[in-house]
Amino acid sequence: MxxxxxxxxxxxxxxxxxxxxxxxxxxxxxxxxxxxxxxxxxxxxxxxxxxxxxxxxxxxxxxxxxxxxxxxxxxxxxxxxxxxxxxxxxxxxxxxxxxxxxxxxxxxxxxxxxxxxxxxxxxxxxxxxxxxxxxxxxxxxxxxxxxxxxxxxxxxxxxxxxxxxxxxxxxxxxxxxxxxxxxxxxPPQSDLRTVAALCGVAVGETAMRSLPGPVYSALRSTVLDPYFRTSAGFLDDVTPRxxxxxxxxxLAAQFRELSSAVETRRRHAERYRRGLVDAIERPPAAEDHAYFRYPIQVPRSRREPMANALQRRGIGCSKSYSYVLGPPGECPNAYRASGRVINLPIHARLDAEQVERVIGTVNEVWAGFD
Ligand SMILES: Cc1ncc(COP(=O)(O)O)c(C=O)c1O
The missing domain is CATH 3.40.640.10 (Type I PLP-dependent aspartate aminotransferase-like (Major domain))
Known part of the structure; x- marks a missing residue:
């Protein structure tokens, strides 16, 4: 125990x-x-x-x-x-x-x-x-x-x-x-791979995804998977502490602000929902959400240039996640999202004006593609 x-x-x-x-x-x-x-x-x-x-x-x-x-x-x-x-x-x-x-x-x-x-x-x-x-x-x-x-x-x-x-x-x-x-x-068993190894997989995967598909698949099955599967030596990291x-x-300091942070992020999400041009897909507007990475979707061909253009204009955005975990054919919605998602900033410390700036910039960049 x-x-x-x-x-x-x-x-x-x-x-x-x-x-x-x-x-x-x-x-x-x-x-x-x-x-x-x-x-x-x-x-x-x-x-x-x-x-x-x-x-x-x-x-x-x-x-x-x-x-x-x-x-x-x-x-x-x-x-x-x-x-x-x-x-x-x-x-x-x-x-x-x-x-x-x-x-x-x-x-x-x-x-x-x-x-x-x-x-x-x-x-x-x-x-x-x-x-x-x-x-x-x-x-x-x-x-x-x-x-x-x-x-x-x-x-x-x-x-x-x-x-x-x-x-x-x-x-x-x-x-x-x-x-x-x-x-x-x-107690946990002793054949788990380490947290460090898991991080390594993530970094390796991300780097390798820039390779052409066949090269990526071959490298992954011959190098990455076998290496991380056998590097299971260090188990301290998975034990409770x-x-x-x-x-x-x-934690206490951050928890104190959690409720108000969620309220603020919900307001930001509502502004995004109303303010972004209709062609940009928003996440479902569940009332009880607490989006902390606001995911929009744009057509596959526009995602990369759009994310780059936003970053050049000072809007910190990410593309989480750009992979599907299961076979893409069996997971069409995940596959669709993996090629289309851009996460807009929605931190509670953003003020209303900054959120409006994000909206204006996203809409402008979008219009530039039309
Ligand atoms: C949805 C989800 N679950 C679990 C984890 C694992 O958490 P941690 O990064 O603390 O290991 C992550 C990663 O950050 C995550 O995004």
Whole structure:
């Protein structure tokens, strides 16, 4: 047993969220039904732990998103057999497709609230109950949405958060796993690849994607995959650990601002929704979202020049994600998004004027292509 044997009421409050005067820790605790938690060096380590803890092995199938961070896929792959499910009209798993992919080997589902867009967890819970699946909720992008919207992990067996530097609350790198069933808690096995190796895969993959398709495929199967599969020596990184005092303080300070940050980002998203020209595809306008990377879609041929033009004009944007995790033919929506997404800045520290500037610039750049 690891740190997950500690009780939430004592430890989450006192250790992870020391006296801050903020309503956030108390409200977090009120909303969680979990009685186990653990800190990790990263969200991916937390995911690896959860998969192991749920008793999954290589023959077990895990329904996992076809559109998400590469690290998620690599972790699932290192423990079990990922079954990639397409996204629906937005950026979360299409749960009808998920149901179609269930076989008698399916043991778990990893719903992800991508970019802060909530996945329909009630439906996930129905599927899980019907088919006896463990639910490992990837809330790496959704701390704010879950905090503001309601119950945390209400429908899952495990719920993980990431505190990486790209996330809503950060301690540079870190992860948190909440879990509900003490009977399932067990030490992680020793054949997981390292977090460092997983990062290496991501960097290598990104670099190699600029190569022509056949060269990329050959290099990936002969060099990258075998290398990272066998470099599984260092396991310290996937074990639970306590956060330092400084990390507690950093998290507490960021959590204090979380509610207002989500409100501000929702206002920014609403401005984008109304202000961008109609031809630019916006994400579904779910009221309970907390987009923290605002994903628009433009035609494939325009994405690269448009992102470059925006960057030249001082608009920091990214193209997350430009890959599909499953076979593209089986995941048409993910494939479509992977060639079309541009993430606009939506940080809570942007003021209204800056958001208007982003809108004006995006519309102008778009018009320049017509
Ligand atoms: C959706 C999602 N889940 C999980 C992770 C893993 O979190 P971490 O980067 O903290 O390992 C990431 C990556 O950043 C992510 O984007």
């Amino acid at each position: 690891f740190a997950m044997t500690e009780s939430v009421s004592a430890d989450l409050y006192d250790v992870l969220f020391p006296a801050t005067g903020s309503p956030f820790p108390a409200r977090l605790l009120e909303r969680t039904r979990f009685d186990r938690w653990a800190g990790f060096p990263s969200g991916r380590a937390a995911l690896a732990y959860a998969l192991r803890d749920a008793g999954l092995g290589p023959d077990d199938e895990v329904l996992t998103p076809s559109y998400s961070d590469l690290s998620v896929d690599r972790v699932v792959e290192s423990v079990a057999t990922p079954i990639h499910v397409d996204v629906g009209t937005g950026y979360t798993m299409d749960l009808d497709r998920a149901e179609e992919r269930i076989t008698d080997r399916t043991r778990a589902i990893v719903p992800t609230h991508l970019f802060g867009e909530p996945c329909d967890m009630e439906r996930v819970a129905e599927l899980a109950a019907e088919h006896d699946l463990a639910v490992i909720e990837d809330a790496a992008h959704a701390l704010g949405a879950m905090h503001v919207n309601g119950a945390i992990g209400e429908y899952s067996d495990y719920c993980l958060f990431s505190f990486r530097f790209t996330k809503e609350a950060t301690i540079y790198k870190g992860g948190l796993l909440l879990g509900a069933d003490p009977a399932r808690m067990a 306590r956060f330092t005092d400084r990390q507690h303080a950093m």
